[in-house]
Amino acid sequence: MLQQTLKALDRAFSDMKSKGNGFPRFKKKMRSFVFPAMLTNCLADGKVKLPQLGWVKIRQSREYPTGFEAKQARIVRKASGFYLMIAFQSQEQCPEPTVGKTCLGIDAGIESFVATSLGELIKAPRFLLEVQRKLKLLQRRLKHKVKGSHNWLKLQGKIARLHESAANTRHDWHFKLAHHLCDLADNIFVEDINFISWSRGIVRKRSLESGIGQFINEILPYISWKRGCFYLKVDKNGTSQQCPNCYQATGKKKLSQRLHNCQFCGHTENRDTASAKVIEYRGKIAVGQSVIQNACGDVLTGVKQLTLFALVKCH
Incomplete structure (x- = not known):
């Protein structure tokens, strides 16, 4: 030991x-x-x-x-x-999950915790905000105690238990959300994001409070493996700059612009759910599935799908 x-x-x-x-x-x-x-x-x-x-x-x-x-x-x-x-x-061998039939794209958002390709916007509870009032009161009391004294140690224990309670609540909510997402589809596709840079950017407080990096990189892959769902990360570049209906590049958007408007096909949708659909589309191509959505509203769906697949593979 x-x-x-x-x-x-x-x-x-x-x-x-x-x-x-x-x-x-x-x-x-x-x-x-x-x-x-x-x-x-x-x-x-x-x-x-x-x-x-x-x-x-x-x-x-x-x-x-x-x-x-x-x-x-x-x-x-x-x-x-x-x-x-x-x-x-155990001596038993656990088989790796194989590609299933139904697919789900998940986009890590700012206003909402995650957005799915089914149009669902899931907001994270403010775990730390619920105990912030009591936490602020205890930290104010701690400032007037002698460091290392018995009362100082007692207050430190109370503050630590509040933080642990908020972390346990967040952890429990993450696991329940992961099981909910695994109920929706057999294949789960997410963006390959460096969440360390998120924790240092303008959204650092919300990302650290919600624990989005732990959910995407640790909890969701584990629950997907446990439930037999296929989990895959796809390229994150340009997911918000591509139309989920015609797959044309629509240009960069500001963070304040929360609505997707395509200048080519006129498609209008929430920005986060549109990105989730693009993630699902990229995941289907990565696993070799055909794109079942009718691109550009053409009647000959199969012909248009094959042409679109060839264009993406060439890029």
């Missing part, structure tokens, strides 16, 4: 060289530690047997999975208490 600290330090130096991360910083406290190997017959109802600690009582949040073997355990300290995370392993 003590070797895990050295492994974490070695991984930090490796990431500094390979990924360009900063120099590893010294930390006074470790908020978690790992048991790399578990004992045999170490699981029971409401308790777990840990190496060097013996049987420890836990508030078991869910049943242990059957047919799996406990391989590793991590104890994490949070503001609300200590949490035990157990990693299980």
Whole structure:
């Protein structure tokens, strides 16, 4: 168990060289530690047997999975208490999701959290705004306490529990939204966006509060894999500059312009849902599906689709 600290330090130096991360910083406290190997017959109802600690009582949040073997355990300290995370392993092979029939394009927006190609605009709740009044009051009190005193530590704990509560609410909402999106289609296509740049731009507060980067890059791919849905990232360039009806380039739009008006076919639609339809169109081409939408209102749909597909592939 003590070797895990050295492994974490070695991984930090490796990431500094390979990924360009900063120099590893010294930390006074470790908020978690790992048991790399578990004992045999170490699981029971409401308790777990840990190496060097013996049987420890836990508030078991869910049943242990059957047919799996406990391989590793991590104890994490949070503001609300200590949490035990157990990693299980099975000999069964999990097949990768294959391309299905129905498709769904998802656009990460500014006014709305995500917009779907079905015309659905989903706004994120203001998780931090709901506790901001109480948080502001506690931080004002904290300023007048002596740093390191008992009252100062008590207030720090209250503030940390408020932040943890907002994070847990956001996390739960993300998982429920991911399941809702997986109910709509077999294939899910999203934009390949660098959300780190979003967190440094003019929309940094909304993007950090909503957790859009965590949802698109971590939670949605995991739920899609768990539900057997095909997940794919497509090119983000020009999704708001292309008409979802005739697929002509309409030019750049300002952030204040929230409505899509095509000067070629006269199509009018919300900007975010129009981008989601373009994302769905690009995803279908990427997986080799034919575009079933009638381009430019032509009666010979199949002929026009094949011509449009050839033009996109040439570009």
